[in-house]
Amino acid sequence: MSKHDGSSSLWHQLLEARISRRAALKGSLAAGAASLLPLQLEVANAEPTAGRAAAQAANTRPPFRPIKPTTADDIVLPRGYRYNVVRVYGDEIAPNQAFGYNADYIAYMPIDWLDGGRSSSDGLLWVNHEYNNPLLQYGYSGGTKTAQQIEIERYTVGGSIFRVQRQRNGQWSFLQDTHNRRVTGYTTCRLTGPAAGTAAVMGATEVRGSVGNCSGGVTPWGTVLSCEENVDEYGEPVTVPFGSGWNDFNKTHHGWVVEHDPFNPTDVPRKHTAMGKFRHENVAVMVSPSGRVVGYMGDDKNDSCVYKFVSDGAFDPRNREANLRLLESGKLFAADFQNGKWVLLDYDTQNALKTATKPDGSPLFTSQADVLLDARAAALVLRATPVDRPEDLEVHPRTGHVYIALTNNSAHGNFHGQIVRLFETDNNPEALTFDWDFFAVGGPQSGFSSPDNLVFDPYGNLWMVTDISSNRTGKGIYSFQGNNSMFFFPTEGPNAGKAHHFASGPVECELTGPFWTPDGKTLFLAVQHPGEESPGLDKLTSHWPNLNGDPLPRPGVVAITGFPGWRTGNNFL
Numbered sequence: 001m002s003k004h005d006g007s008s009s010l011w012h013q014l015l016e017a018r019i020s021r022r023a024a025l026k027g028s029l030a031a032g033a034a035s036l037l038p039l040q041l042e043v044a045n046a047e048p049t050a051g052r053a054a055a056q057a058a059n060t061r062p063p064f065r066p067i068k069p070t071t072a073d074d075i076v077l078p079r080g081y082r083y084n085v086v087r088v089y090g091d092e093i094a095p096n097q098a099f100g101y102n103a104d105y106i107a108y109m110p111i112d113w114l115d116g117g118r119s120s121s122d123g124l125l126w127v128n129h130e131y132n133n134p135l136l137q138y139g140y141s142g143g144t145k146t147a148q149q150i151e152i153e154r155y156t157v158g159g160s161i162f163r164v165q166r167q168r169n170g171q172w173s174f175l176q177d178t179h180n181r182r183v184t185g186y187t188t189c190r191l192t193g194p195a196a197g198t199a200a201v202m203g204a205t206e207v208r209g210s211v212g213n214c215s216g217g218v219t220p221w222g223t224v225l226s227c228e229e230n231v232d233e234y235g236e237p238v239t240v241p242f243g244s245g246w247n248d249f250n251k252t253h254h255g256w257v258v259e260h261d262p263f264n265p266t267d268v269p270r271k272h273t274a275m276g277k278f279r280h281e282n283v284a285v286m287v288s289p290s291g292r293v294v295g296y297m298g299d300d301k302n303d304s305c306v307y308k309f310v311s312d313g314a315f316d317p318r319n320r321e322a323n324l325r326l327l328e329s330g331k332l333f334a335a336d337f338q339n340g341k342w343v344l345l346d347y348d349t350q351n352a353l354k355t356a357t358k359p360d361g362s363p364l365f366t367s368q369a370d371v372l373l374d375a376r377a378a379a380l381v382l383r384a385t386p387v388d389r390p391e392d393l394e395v396h397p398r399t400g401h402v403y404i405a406l407t408n409n410s411a412h413g414n415f416h417g418q419i420v421r422l423f424e425t426d427n428n429p430e431a432l433t434f435d436w437d438f439f440a441v442g443g444p445q446s447g448f449s450s451p452d453n454l455v456f457d458p459y460g461n462l463w464m465v466t467d468i469s470s471n472r473t474g475k476g477i478y479s480f481q482g483n484n485s486m487f488f489f490p491t492e493g494p495n496a497g498k499a500h501h502f503a504s505g506p507v508e509c510e511l512t513g514p515f516w517t518p519d520g521k522t523l524f525l526a527v528q529h530p531g532e533e534s535p536g537l538d539k540l541t542s543h544w545p546n547l548n549g550d551p552l553p554r555p556g557v558v559a560i561t562g563f564p565g566w567r568t569g570n571n572f573l
Helices: 010-022 031-036 038-044 134-138 147-155 351-355 368-373 375-381
Strands: 082-088 092-094 103-110 122-129 158-166 172-175 181-183 188-192 206-208 213-218 224-228 257-260 270-272 280-287 292-299 302-304 306-314 330-336 341-344 390-395 402-406 418-424 434-441 451-456 462-466 485-489 500-504 510-516 522-528 556-561
Touching (some): 010 434, 082 158, 082 172, 092 158, 092 181, 103 224, 103 522, 103 556, 122 224, 292 402, 351 375, 368 375, 418 451, 451 510, 462 510
Parallel strands (some): 103 510, 188 270, 213 280, 280 390
Antiparallel strands (some): 082 556, 122 158, 158 172, 158 181, 188 206, 213 224, 224 257, 224 280, 257 270, 280 292, 292 390, 306 330, 330 341, 402 418, 418 434, 451 462, 462 485, 485 500, 510 522
């Protein structure tokens, strides 16, 4: 096993064994590069395995002329494509309600969805707001934060829902509507599932706020799932009365998958404890042949696991009210890549969970609620496989294969990450066994680094955005890519797994939350944390989006147009 820092991991051993068994290494490795990026180069020089029989051909070339890497402070697109800003931090979305900070996941819901429609010119946008930047939000320069400053922080995380319409010129505009509203760090949410009301969550059935909202997913019944990720970074105390600031922040109440109904203006968000608590990145939802709802999830942390939730109940396309309860009960599994099986995180049937202890000898778990509250620890007790920071998971629309973005893990010399794909036995998402393989590996030889959010087009082409840390973009071993970017990958054919550079974001930002309109003519994209490394308001590193003479960098959402849309046949070129 090639090692960068003298350490190894089970995941890297499995990956190399898979390469050795399924692919023939070809060509020679450049010695200098090999010493820096051994794993990336070994995988890149291996021949990917052939697509499964169920696969249908996707495009083998991109529908655009790829751009060159750049560090420009703008969204750079291929010729023929353009973007317009839809909303940025501070913009009004409803009376006395403003668009929050650090936009992340986006979901476009056709306004006529509940009537069976698929409007691509009129809909609701859900946008996550993940975390704050005190300097850029209110000029924070250190010291104890005031209650007013923390009130800004609590208000500007969560999510936004607002209506948008496509105009005759192709650009998208914001529309005032009764659906428009905010979810914030103050919003009342309801806990559901096995942990609700138990000692594990301090007896709570209702909790205050939704925070750390990273990516998410959409359900077949027209709700949006928002995933709470880095909740451990919240809860900074201030010397103000209880109920203000972050003093009432309870970490057991956060870190869950949160379901929102964008079509119900009085909706109370629900946090589903049956889906486990960890650093949720997203949920890829599909319906199994039996009708049960399956959700694939990743724990966005180094050496953490991949999960699968299977609902107890079955989806009924004629009963939306019943469907709204489907995620309240079910089974939670974690992936064992060494043995190709899903392990059930169940206290009653897994003796290892009953006998696991803390360092002081006390039980690690005493109930299923405890297991769900620390799903990461339960998965490791049951020997699920820790992998390299699993972020986004998405299901191929034609094959049912699950694509997993493993962003990076510098602790094991994996600086650029990889995308792997998981094949459920008999192509059944409820299967208890699976096979897997690599799809693409980051590094200079492939042109991309640190894969994050994924999205498929209807032809099965994969589109991916990257997550290089703001203080490293365009520098050192990451200079080959320029700023964080978006890439296109064919998933079948001779160019499967080859990255084509579609877009580059502003300085120090991430491009996040890519989401198509049903007709494929618009791609919504979030610009998160531009200018994040600015040392002061007088030394801003980004000025995006440069609207109306405002020099302050502002996270926001854009609509990219220029796509011809989905056409009959296997491509849209």
